[in-house]
Each structure stands twice: as C-alpha cells, then as structure tokens.
Amino acid sequence: MSSSTAEKSTHQRPLLSIIIPAYNEASNLPQLIKELNEVLVSLDVAPEILFADDGSTDSTWEMIEALHREHDFVRGVRLSRNFGHQYALLAGLANAKGDAVITMDGDLQHPVTMLPELFNEWRRGNMIVHTRRIDPPTLSFFKKITSKLYYKIFSYLSGVKIQSGMADFRLLDRRVVEDILQFNEEGLFFRGIVQWVGYRTTTLPYTCRERFSGTSKYSLQKMFKLAWNGITSFSIVPLRLTIFIGVITSCIAFAEILYAIGVKLFSDSAVPGWASAISVLSFLFGVLFIFLGIVGEYLGRILVEVRQRPRYLVSDTVGIRNICRDKQNDTTP
Ligand code: UDP
Ligand code: MG
Numbered sequence: 586m587s588s589s590t591a592e593k594s595t596h597q598r599p600l601l602s603i604i605i606p607a608y609n610e611a612s613n614l615p616q617l618i619k620e621l622n623e624v625l626v627s628l629d630v631a632p633e634i635l636f637a638d639d640g641s642t643d644s645t646w647e648m649i650e651a652l653h654r655e656h657d658f659v660r661g662v663r664l665s666r667n668f669g670h671q672y673a674l675l676a677g678l679a680n681a682k683g684d685a686v687i688t689m690d691g692d693l694q695h696p697v698t699m700l701p702e703l704f705n706e707w708r709r710g711n712m713i714v715h716t717r718r719i720d721p722p723t724l725s726f727f728k729k730i731t732s733k734l735y736y737k738i739f740s741y742l743s744g745v746k747i748q749s750g751m752a753d754f755r756l757l758d759r760r761v762v763e764d765i766l767q768f769n770e771e772g773l774f775f776r777g778i779v780q781w782v783g784y785r786t787t788t789l790p791y792t793c794r795e796r797f798s799g800t801s802k803y804s805l806q807k808m809f810k811l812a813w814n815g816i817t818s819f820s821i822v823p824l825r826l827t828i829f830i831g832v833i834t835s836c837i838a839f840a841e842i843l844y845a846i847g848v849k850l851f852s853d854s855a856v857p858g859w860a861s862a863i864s865v866l867s868f869l870f871g872v873l874f875i876f877l878g879i880v881g882e883y884l885g886r887i888l889v890e891v892r893q894r895p896r897y898l899v900s901d902t903v904g905i906r907n908i909c910r911d912k913q914n915d916t917t918p
Pocket of ligand 2: 690692694796801
C-alpha cells in the first residue's frame with residue numbers, strides 16, 4: 586500500500602498511533618512496515634507509525650528516515666543515547682498524536698495481525714486493551730519460569746495484578762496516555778502503571794512469533810533492572826520485611842540470652858559453643874547488610890527523583906513538528 590492510501594485522513598477517521606521502540610533493529614523495520622501496511626489498510630483509521638530509536642548504533646535511524654521518505658505516516662524520535670526500552674516507550678507516548686495508541690516491539694514478535702482485534706476492542710469502549718502471550722513451545726524454560734515467578738511476587742508485593750506473559754504490547758486510549766504522561770517518576774514500569782490507572786480494560790491472548798532478525802536486546806542485566814525497578818517503584822514491602830525479620834531475629838537472640846543466663850545461674854556450667862555463636866553472628870551481619878542495601882536502594886531512588894532530571898533526551902526527529910520533551914511541555918515549532 587502506498588502512503589497516500591494509508592494516510593487518507595478525514596475528520597471522521599480516528600488517528601491510530603503505533604509506537605515502536607527500536608534498539609539496533611534496522612534489519613527488522615522494512616519487514617515490519619510492510620506487514621503493518623497490509624494490516625492498516627483494512628482498518629478505517631488515519632495511521633501514524635512512530636519509531637522511538639533508543640540510541641541505536643546500527644543504521645536504525647537512517648532506516649527510519651528512509652521509511653519516512655517513502656511513507657509520510659512513518660515518523661521517528663531519536664534518543665541521544667540508549668536510555669532503555671521503557672523510556673523509549675515514554676518518548677513515543679509523549680510524541681504520539683493518536684486517539685488510540687498501540688505499543689509494540691520492533692522485532693515482529695508481536696503479531697501485527699492482532700492490531701484489528703485491539704482496535705475493535707477500543708471501538709467497543711475499552712480504554713486499555715492488554716495482550717497476554719501464550720507461551721510458544723520454543724520459549725526457554727528459564728524465561729517461562731522466571732516470568733511466572735516474577736509476576737506472582739510483583740502482584741503480591743504491590744497489590745497490582747499483572748499476569749505472566751503481559752508485555753508492552755497493548756492499546757491505550759488517548760485519555761490514558763495523557764494520564765500516564767503525568768507520571769513523573771524515574772524507573773518507569775509501564776506494565777505496573779497501566780494496571781494501576783484502572784479504567785475499562787480487556788485482555789486478548791496472542792501467540793508470540795519468533796524474532797524476525799537479530800538477537801534479543803534485553804540483556805540479563807537490563808531484565809533484572811526492569812524487574813527491580815518494577816518492585817521498588819510499586820512497593821515498600823521489602824522495607825517492611827526488614828522490620829519483620831529484624832523483630833523475629835531480635836526475639837530469637839533475646840531468648841538465647843535468657844537461656845545462657847539461666848544455664849549460668851542454675852547449673853555449674855556455661856553454654857558452650859564459640860563456633861556456633863560466631864556463625865550466628867556472621868549470619869546476622871549478612872542479613873543486616875542485605876537490609877542496609879535494600880534501604881540504600883530506596884534512598885537512591887529518592888535521590889534520583891529529587892534531581893528531577895529529564896528521563897530521556899531527544900537528538901533528532903523526522904515527521905514530528907512539535908516535539909514534546911520530557912518534564913517540560915516545550916514545543917519547538
Ligand atoms: N529495546 C529498546 N531499548 C533497549 C532494549 C530493547 O528500545 O535498550 C526495544 C527493542 O528494540 C525491541 C523491544 O524493545 O523493539 C523489545 O526488546 P527485545 O525484543 O530485544 O526483548 P525480548 O523480546 O527479547 O524480551
Ligand atoms: Mg523481542
């Protein structure tokens with residue numbers, strides 16, 4: 586489909602934005618645009634495809650520029666460095682104009698054939714349409730188990746229900762996007778925030794496809810950071826847990842002291858066990874330092890929040906006239 590067919594915009598047709606964060610995805614983008622075009626033509630919408638290039642070091646940005654020259658509904662913001670998937674999503678949301686906004690990955694794992702279903706659910710009045718991955722048989726056991734476990738722990742700690750397999754593939758109504766843009770916090774965790782905001786929502790299952798080209802851009806370190814940000818931005822239960830464990834260990838220690846005094850007073854001997862005393866002591870010191878670390882993590886979060894730095898910087902744009910930067914409503918003509 587040519588750009589003119591896709592962007593035959595009338596006032597009646599809703600504007601649908603598709604936000605795609607991309608980090609070194611140059612080899613995936615042409616195929617993605619091809620498949621998106623085929624699907625979008627069947628929808629009665631004025632489309633906008635907005636790439637958020639998260640500081641790619643390959644030719645992703647040049648590819649976005651080329652795709653924009655070919656189809657003027659392809660637009661792009663380029664972050665000044667790799668800020669991470671969640672901030673790339675945020676930069677996309679801040680600059681999307683759609684009445685409905687869909688976020689999806691740039692590696693074709695999120696099937697574009699789901700878009701009509703997402704859109705229809707929005708048409709039926711749902712403000713948020715989540716998707717839930719049905720684990721393909723090829724998904725590694727490690728990813729399956731860690732994802733299930735993490736979402737169980739997250740939901741328990743935060744009181745915000747997330748099911749395993751819910752990734753950043755969803756549709757948001759304009760109103761929800763505006764609400765989310767009010768969240769000024771660091772360490773964004775969209776999966777939690779979109780559950781937290783409420784509204785009428787529904788969830789659609791989908792079968793995840795194989796990555797079209799390249800390898801995962803989520804290193805173990807990035808995954809861990811996202812998971813930890815998710816928990817610490819939604820819950821202070823880890824801090825409370827330290828008090829709880831502190832009280833229990835103090836009670837045990839107190840009972841030990843009473844026992845030692847009792848043995849000394851009422852028998853001829855003293856409680857033996859230098860080695861056990863030292864091992865208990867080292868264990869408790871270990872626990873203490875872990876707790877100090879947890880307190881430090883939360884303290885660090887406060888420091889980062891207090892600084893109020895922008896969460897991402899934009900170095901280039903294509904097809905966007907009034908660029909929205911982070912933490913300022915600066916509109917450069
Ligand atoms: N991504 C990003 N910044 C990053 C890492 C990933 O914008 O620092 C993008 C990536 O290009 C992709 C999406 O986030 O469009 C999901 O990443 P990926 O497919 O590598 O994750 P996986 O599917 O392996 O969990
Ligand atoms: Mg992927």
